[in-house]
Amino acid sequence: NNLHDVIFVMSWGFDVPKLAAKLKKYNAVYHAHSAEYGFSLPARVPIFTVSRNTLGYWGQKSPHALIYYLPNEISPEFNNLNIERDIDVLVHARKSSSYLLEELIPALQQQCNVFVINSLWKIYPKSSIEQKFYLYDSAEYWALRGVTEGFGLQPMEAMACGCQVFSSVNHGLSDYLDPGFNCYKIAAYSQEFDVKRILKVSENWTTPDITEDFFAEYREQNIVKKFQVILDDLNDFFDHKMHHESNIPSFTPIRMAKLQTQSIIARLKKKYKK
Known part of the structure; x- marks a missing residue:
């Protein structure tokens, strides 16, 4: 009955920005498949990705969030039976x-x-x-x-x-x-x-x-094992989030412009100091 005791999983990329806003007061994670939807997520939303390609995308796009790699599963029915192929x-x-x-x-x-x-x-x-x-x-x-x-x-x-x-x-x-x-x-x-x-x-x-x-990484046994580690980590994070605010500066346009300006000034000072 207490929604603060559950974890909401957002998945369909096109709907994630609206869902993230609606679930702002609750514990929500993003299960990311495709990338390049164009939206960003705050550090309060952990992300677990199905590929390292998507992992790298969100590692840059949401650098201050918890991010995990949890691949898709290959069903046991897909295996080499060494039979005649028609x-x-x-x-x-x-x-x-x-x-x-x-x-x-x-x-x-x-x-x-x-x-x-x-x-x-x-x-x-x-x-x-x-x-x-x-x-x-x-x-x-x-x-x-x-x-x-x-x-x-x-x-x-x-x-x-x-x-x-x-x-x-x-x-x-x-x-x-x-x-x-x-x-x-x-x-x-x-x-x-x-x-x-x-x-x-x-x-x-x-x-x-x-x-x-080669396929062990994508079989059920490994995925369940990884998922348990991720869940334990998420529980610790959401307990912490209840009492502490995020305080790492985000990559906002204003901050990035400020850092770029500082970098240019530092290079100019170094150049003319010589």
Whole structure:
């Protein structure tokens, strides 16, 4: 019954500024996926992010808030069963670029068995296990929306199933994708070059050399363990916040202009002192 004894979790980026204002008197945290929404948050709002990419964004944007890294989970159903794969190429239509859907896929369909998913990924775990390649290109999707790819779970799920992944490496995807080593960069130079590379890998196809240790960070056991540490930290913080005000100066435009002026004056003094 006491709202001061609970923690409110804000998630949908577009609504966070209004929610943060309404929850000003209470304990609220922001669960951040995408970045670049354009808003700032006061130091009283802790942030936990799903990727290091978003972690870095908020580390600069909200430097005096508590910030944590808590990645998304890969469901246990996504794992390499080492079975015969009937699908050559799998594509998830949602978030895919027009280049991928309208140019690369038609070119590949002339030489490969291509399966396009038009619904939510989680409905098709069986398909993700039976594919050889997974193609993902979300850079255009996020550029049109003006925000970032928060995590990019689908390529990692495909990797966990033993698939070769051709993907864009924008934003949160760069957390774990390493082109040339655990994946391949898609939309590289030309459609012909993409087709050539995919077919070349297909000729001697093997599962990528990635151990389960790579995915341990994103499995339930690790996430629950990290979440408990974060909750303990948040409880300490909210207890402290009840009796103490934040007193670290913020990066306001006026303060930044003042610091810039001081820096210029200091450099000029140093220059003419010589």
